Amino acid sequence: MKDFIIVGGGLAGISFAETCILNNKSFMLISDDSHNSSIVAAGLYNPVILKRFSLPQDSKLHLDYMKPFYKNVEQRIGAQVDFPLPIYRKFASIEEQNMWFEAMDKPSLEPFLSKHIMSKKYEYLPSPFNFGEVLGTGYVDTASLLTNYCNYLNSIGGLMRECFNYEELVVSDDHVSYKDITARHIIFAEGFGLHANPYFNYLPLDGTKGELLIIHALDLKLDVAVNSGVFILPLGNDLYKVGATYEWYDKTATTTEAGRQELLEKVSELITCDYMVVNHLAGIRPTVKDRKSLIGTHHKYKNVHLLNGLGTRGVMLGPYMAKLLYESIENGAVIPREINLNRFKV
Numbered sequence: 006m007k008d009f010i011i012v013g014g015g016l017a018g019i020s021f022a023e024t025c026i027l028n029n030k031s032f033m034l035i036s037d038d039s040h041n042s043s044i045v046a047a048g049l050y051n052p053v054i055l056k057r058f059s060l061p062q063d064s065k066l067h068l069d070y071m072k073p074f075y076k077n078v079e080q081r082i083g084a085q086v087d088f089p090l091p092i093y094r095k096f097a098s099i100e101e102q103n104m105w106f107e108a109m110d111k112p113s114l115e116p117f118l119s120k121h122i123m124s125k126k127y128e129y130l131p132s133p134f135n136f137g138e139v140l141g142t143g144y145v146d147t148a149s150l151l152t153n154y155c156n157y158l159n160s161i162g163g164l165m166r167e168c169f170n171y172e173e174l175v176v177s178d179d180h181v182s183y184k185d186i187t188a189r190h191i192i193f194a195e196g197f198g199l200h201a202n203p204y205f206n207y208l209p210l211d212g213t214k215g216e217l218l219i220i221h222a223l224d225l226k227l228d229v230a231v232n233s234g235v236f237i238l239p240l241g242n243d244l245y246k247v248g249a250t251y252e253w254y255d256k257t258a259t260t261t262e263a264g265r266q267e268l269l270e271k272v273s274e275l276i277t278c279d280y281m282v283v284n285h286l287a288g289i290r291p292t293v294k295d296r297k298s299l300i301g302t303h304h305k306y307k308n309v310h311l312l313n314g315l316g317t318r319g320v321m322l323g324p325y326m327a328k329l330l331y332e333s334i335e336n337g338a339v340i341p342r343e344i345n346l347n348r349f350k351v
């Protein structure tokens with residue numbers, strides 16, 4: 006008998022798999038390619054919400070836990086996935102510069118906002134009011150992470166590539182079974198795919214579609230990520246990710262002309278050199294209306310659990326939410342109410 010079956014191989018599912026490995030627990034991860042939010046993601050991690058100059062609850066905790074977590078993963082899969090990189094906020098006005106200094110006076114934000122206004126000049130990204138640098142930021146190359154991690158799981162016999170058929174799950178008092186696998190517990194981590202899950206589809210996972218572009222801009226020569234309504238993230242070889250859109254009504258993961266146009270307009274406001282679009286991607290972020298994660302145990306079945314609702318911040322939240330869920334299952338630790346799925350009525 007295994008300790009866990011994990012359904013879903015995005016950031017949530019592999020965070021739980023890694024948590025199992027760190028705790029010497031056995032598991033089988035089952036995933037298909039029906040949802041791709043983690044692969045599409047820009048992978049940026051930034052403790053500060055720049056739009057509001059605020060710090061989401063426990064942001065520092067999530068960041069502090071995330072860094073060694075991905076370091077461990079890198080050693081396991083033999084590839085770098087965490088790329089520390091400054092994020093520069095482009096100031097639109099003197100007022101915004103002043104807001105930066107006001108935000109810096111908040112003790113929680115102070116460690117993350119540079120005290121110095123960055124006056125570095127980028128020829129093709131003009132910024133007359135200069136930049137503010139966020140500290141402790143970077144990006145995780147999520148596509149490389151997922152590919153390499155799944156290859157690793159394959160090599161240890163921990164991965165099944167298939168669409169999980171909920172009708173074949175049998176839940177008993179002290180174990181669950183699926184086809185020829187039995188396990189003490191099952192963790193569902195299907196991202197927006199949750200809607201097909203009969204155990205948890207009553208939960209209000211709205212989903213927010215996002216699109217982004219990959220552009221080639223030979224002359225831009227940007228060595229930091231820049232945030233200015235949209236972000237522009239250097240990937241190397243003069244390639245940049247630009248994004249992202251937020252769309253609340255369309256729940257398809259396909260790219261749209263409207264999304265492309267919105268991004269092109271924003272890029273053209275930001276950079277002045279020539280560029281070429283080389284790719285256009287879309288996915289659905291698993292967001293909840295109250296912007297909190299959704300983790301915990303089924304109200305009726307004590308061995309059926311959920312790890313979802315990572316929203317717009319899966320890179321930072323995945324590892325810590327996996328740890329909280331694991332500790333609740335194995336050690337009876339209490340999951341805080343604001344992220345516990347039991348805050349929603351069945």
Ligand SMILES: Cc1cc2nc3c(=O)[nH]c(=O)nc-3n(C[C@H](O)[C@H](O)[C@H](O)COP(=O)(O)OP(=O)(O)OC[C@H]3O[C@@H](n4cnc5c(N)ncnc54)[C@H](O)[C@@H]3O)c2cc1C
Pocket residue numbers: 012013014015016017018035036037038039040041042043044045046047048049050167168169170194195196197198199201214215216217248249250287288289290291312313314315316317318319320321
């Ligand atoms: C355009 C865009 C940009 C983003 N940028 C960032 C960013 O910069 N930083 C950041 O932190 N986050 C970002 N995000 C958000 C991030 O992608 C999500 O928070 C995160 O990927 C969610 O991970 P997940 O594992 O819950 O879901 P998913 O990545 O969707 O993974 C779910 C997995 O479960 C599988 N699955 C579902 N149903 C089944 C089934 N029945 N059987 C088998 N397998 C199943 C799916 O195929 C998939 O592999 C972005 C998202 C988008 C769309």
